Amino acid sequence: MSSLSLSEKEAIILENDSDPRRILNMLIAIQYASEEGFIDEETAKLVADRLHLSEARVYEILSFYAILKTEPQAKYVLKICNSTPCLFTGGEMLSEVLEMILEVPADQPTPDGLFMYHSIPCIGACDQGPVIKIKDTVFGELTEAKVYQLIDDLKCGCYQEL
Amino acid sequence: MIERNKPVLLARINKMKQVTDVEEYQKYNGFSGLLEAIKMEKERILDELDLAHLRGRGGAAFPLGKKWRHLYGAKGDTKYIVCNADEGEPGTFKDKALLEQDPLSVIEGMVIAGYLFSAKAGYIYIRGEYRRIQKIFQEALDNAEKAGFLGENIVGIQGFNYTITIISGAGAYVCGENSALLNSIEGKTGRPRVKPPHLADVGLYLQPTLVNNVESFASIPVILREGGQAYRDLGTEDGGGTKLICLSGHVKNRGLYEVNLGTPLQEILYSEEYGGGTATGRPLKFIHFGGQSGPIGAVENLDDCIYSYEGLWDNDLSIGSGAIVVMDDQVSIVDYLVNVAAFFAHESCGKCTPCRLGTTRILELLTKFNTQTAVSGDLERLRKMLTHVTNLSACGLGQSVANPMRSGLTYFPKEFEAGIREAVAPIKGGFW
Numbered sequence: 001m002s003s004l005s006l007s008e009k010e011a012i013i014l015e016n017d018s019d020p021r022r023i024l025n026m027l028i029a030i031q032y033a034s035e036e037g038f039i040d041e042e043t044a045k046l047v048a049d050r051l052h053l054s055e056a057r058v059y060e061i062l063s064f065y066a067i068l069k070t071e072p073q074a075k076y077v078l079k080i081c082n083s084t085p086c087l088f089t090g091g092e093m094l095s096e097v098l099e100m101i102l103e104v105p106a107d108q109p110t111p112d113g114l115f116m117y118h119s120i121p122c123i124g125a126c127d128q129g130p131v132i133k134i135k136d137t138v139f140g141e142l143t144e145a146k147v148y149q150l151i152d153d154l155k156c157g158c159y160q161e162l
Numbered sequence: 163m164i165e166r167n168k169p170v171l172l173a174r175i176n177k178m179k180q181v182t183d184v185e186e187y188q189k190y191n192g193f194s195g196l197l198e199a200i201k202m203e204k205e206r207i208l209d210e211l212d213l214a215h216l217r218g219r220g221g222a223a224f225p226l227g228k229k230w231r232h233l234y235g236a237k238g239d240t241k242y243i244v245c246n247a248d249e250g251e252p253g254t255f256k257d258k259a260l261l262e263q264d265p266l267s268v269i270e271g272m273v274i275a276g277y278l279f280s281a282k283a284g285y286i287y288i289r290g291e292y293r294r295i296q297k298i299f300q301e302a303l304d305n306a307e308k309a310g311f312l313g314e315n316i317v318g319i320q321g322f323n324y325t326i327t328i329i330s331g332a333g334a335y336v337c338g339e340n341s342a343l344l345n346s347i348e349g350k351t352g353r354p355r356v357k358p359p360h361l362a363d364v365g366l367y368l369q370p371t372l373v374n375n376v377e378s379f380a381s382i383p384v385i386l387r388e389g390g391q392a393y394r395d396l397g398t399e400d401g402g403g404t405k406l407i408c409l410s411g412h413v414k415n416r417g418l419y420e421v422n423l424g425t426p427l428q429e430i431l432y433s434e435e436y437g438g439g440t441a442t443g444r445p446l447k448f449i450h451f452g453g454q455s456g457p458i459g460a461v462e463n464l465d466d467c468i469y470s471y472e473g474l475w476d477n478d479l480s481i482g483s484g485a486i487v488v489m490d491d492q493v494s495i496v497d498y499l500v501n502v503a504a505f506f507a508h509e510s511c512g513k514c515t516p517c518r519l520g521t522t523r524i525l526e527l528l529t530k531f532n533t534q535t536a537v538s539g540d541l542e543r544l545r546k547m548l549t550h551v552t553n554l555s556a557c558g559l560g561q562s563v564a565n566p567m568r569s570g571l572t573y574f575p576k577e578f579e580a581g582i583r584e585a586v587a588p589i590k591g592g593f594w
Contacts, residue, residue, distance in 0.1 A: 020349040021285075025330040028290055053349070064351040066333030067290045083252030084450065084501050085410035085487045121335060121505055122252035123291050126410035126487070127417045136294045 003035035009043060013050050020051045023061060027068055032135060037073035066120065074109040074116035076154050076162060079133040082119035086129035090142070094130055095119065097147045114155070134162050164388050166396060170404045171380055172420045175263045182302040184309040187266040193311060195383025199274045200317060202386075207278055208234060211382075213390030215402040220246055220338075220375030221452055221482040222558070223401070223471060229372070233279060233362040236370035243275045243284035244347070244366060244373045248331050248338040250289055251453035252505065253485030256406035257376035259418050261288065262295045264380070265302035269326065271379030273311060274386065275372055276324035284326040285366070287343050290333050300328055335509035339557050340373040342511070353513045354557035377406055377484075397423035401471040405481065411488040412446065414438035427467040431488065444490040448573070452482015454502050455562035458495075458569035461488075478569070495574040496581060499567055500528045506563045517560030520551035524567065531581030538582060545571070 012029045016022040026047060031039055039047075039062055048058045062068045080094045081087075095106060098117045102110050109116045117132075125131045128140030132150070137159070139150055153159065164170055174190045187193065199207055212227035233241065245268060249257040260268055272284045288296050303326055307313045316322040329347050336342050337352035344366045346352035365371020381403055385393045394402030401423050410416050413431065415438040421430060431437045431446065440446055446461045457479045459467070467477055474480050489498060503525040512518045527544045530536040548564035555561050571578060 021327070021329060021347055023349050024290065024332045024346070025296075025328070028293065028330055028332055032293070051349075060351055061332075061349075064334065065290070065331075068332055082501070083454070083505060084498060085253045087501055088489060088493055088498065089411060120333075121509065122250060122254075124249055124255040124258050124289075126253050126255055126408060126485075129410065129416075133291075 004030065004033055004043075006046070008033070009046060010050070013047065018050050020053060023047065023051060023053070023058070024065065024068075027062070031068060037077065038069040038071055040070075075114050076116070076134055078115065078117040079120045079123070080117060081121070081123050081125070081129065081131050081133070083122040083126070085122075085126040086131060089129045091130040093144060094132060094142065094147065097144050098151075101148065101151050115151070134159075137162060164384065164392055164396065166422050169420050170384055170396065171260065171267070171377065171406060172264075172418075174267070175259065178264075181263050182265060182298060182305050184266065184305050184311070187264075191383075191387060192266055193270055193383075195386040196270050196274050196277070196311070196317065199277060199386045200319065204234070204278055207274075207386065210385055210390035214385040214393040215390075215397070215400075216378065216381055216385065216393070217401045217471060218375060219377035219381070219405070219484070221251065221456075223481065226374065226378055229362065229374070230275075230278070232360070233370055233372045236362050238370045240367075240369045241279040241281045242366040242369055242371040243272055243279065243281045244340075244344065244371055245272055245284070245286040245376060245379050246338065246340065246343055246373055247286050247288040247292070247376045248343060249292070249376070249483075250331075250335045250338050251455075251483045251485060253408060253410055253450065253487040254453055254483040255408050256418055256484055258292060258295065259406070260376050260380050261292065261299055265299045266306060267380040267383060268299075268376055269302060269306050269312070271374075271382035272326055273306075273316065273324065274382050275374075275379070277316075277319075277322060279372065282323060282325070284324065285329055285347055286326060287329045287331060287337070287347055289331040289337075293330070296328055296330060303328070334511070335505075336511040336557075336559055339559055342557070343373065344371065353511045354559070356556060398468075398470040398472065400475075405469075405484055407469075407484045407486055409437050409486050409488070411450075412441050412444070412490040412493075413488045414441040416441075421469060423470040424473070425469045427464055427469045427473075430469055430486065431461070437486075437488070440490055442490050442492070444492055446488055447491040447493065448489050448495065448498075450487040450489070450498075450502075450566060451479050451485065453485045454505050455559070455565055456480060456482040456485065457565045458573070460573040463573070478572075494532070495570045495577050496528060496532045499570050500525065500532045502566050503528050503563075506559070510559065514554075514556040514560065516551055516554035517556070517563070520547055520555070520560065521563060523547050524551065524563065528567070531578050534581050534583060536578075536582045538585065540582065541571075541578060 044058045048055045106118045131140045216226045217223040314323045341355035342352040397403045432439045507521040507525045510517045510521045552564045
């Protein structure tokens, strides 16, 4: 399912010296590089095999840590910070506006597979709240108008690197 | 020389063009703390740390000198150094600044620890959300190794071999708890261990281990460079040095600042140099200190409060991580606490029942108050639940959940009472 080839995945594992202590580094790197933004069963088995861990251990890790996903994600996953500093400086507006624009509830991809949004706890950008994070990029001090523009820009492909 | 009211930890930030460049770092006093340290007897290093009276900057405020002395005396040839950079405490973004803009200062602190404890391996656990910063930090590690400050025979001392490895987190608040963090480094799920034993005796791979916060490690070179006394003089009796504070919420100038411990809180809130007063035009109502598990203070009670460890303790508050989340009078305390409780219900790791169920029960009760559907007796139930979760939870996460709720009940009792639905009254009179 994932767009990474076997050798690309193996390269990421080797970059981390096949060191089981760095399993999170590897899984995140593989997930971020994959098209659909999740760790599929095949990849999990590969990691288990190369690190000499049981598949159950790898699955336990995938299900425990919030960043790691076991289901396909939309192309752009908009993560809304819902911790109190952001929430009370306009954060509540974000999910309402996104629901209005995208016409899907939280955690559900749009029919074209392009967008998805959900809330996450603090990302450490409290002085720029309210914020949306897409992969490693943070969009801060958002207003309703800016959210509309962000969605438009994403649709136009203005953020190729995301 | 370090002076009051001048940046100490942030001194190099925005001056260096290449933050990972060792030469440039050395231009601004970089690595001179390490070079001082290796000239000293090891006992003397510990004495300087005691004198400095640095309290752990992660939030627990435990005297760092004591922690280091404990590890120094711990039995075992293999000792590990771990830096907790899993900054996930809502309202906190100070470690991010150091990791991103002065990574070598954190590395220097960790190398000094490596020297003192003759450790071979150090780990820095950086949260998954800071993936970009992990790359910067790796570059700083590589440069430090090239310059001879990491790797083999560091600074020319035969046998001083020490490496630092970055371990990524992956989005679990509980991994900020030290023992959970060690489990996560071992490649397990990050659930806390039962303590005792203390991590200084039985830590990573069951060996004696030092775990300190990013800001604490960055302070170590300053102490050894300038001397413990000079560092202590920057702060107050009960805690030396400067503190990085993170202002957020309804103040005008949100952001990261460095203040001397002992600065008046009013100055931090209202002076243009720091918070600059309200951003919304409404009066400021309450402040949540030190992160989600920290206590809350009512602004009107804090006119004379000094921002220092003892100054906040006197007001039943604490510094915690250095987060200062300020809310104006349009925010209902109950509504605010519902969101705090939701955070804990989400982040409880589920290992121990009091925390797993207790955080959910607290959220349910607070939601009842928030929707005016609480009934008489709910206040008592909430208080009891807070006590249970505090006393019975296995780790610091559960044990501190109740702090903000207790403050809310103390300073804003009327807002809770307003959430209680009146009892249905029988109709008086008439012939039934």
